[in-house]
């Protein structure tokens with residue numbers, strides 16, 4: 001997940017906006033899956049914000065990164 005957050009920063013530097021999931025995975029050349037549940041990470045993005053999270057809706061969640069802020073310690 002940190003890899004995806006780093007990629008968002010690189011993508012932003014290059015294109016001046018953040019990337020939605022498909023665009024980000026294409027940018028990285030591969031897809032990324034949650035190591036805890038093996039679901040493809042959800043990446044939501046617009047011009048100035050992004051959110052990367054595991055798609056599992058239950059608690060505890062498997063973490064998220066919103067605009068660089070990591071949900072776990």
Ligand SMILES: [Zn+2]
Nearest residue numbers: 034037054062
């Ligand atoms: Zn998960």
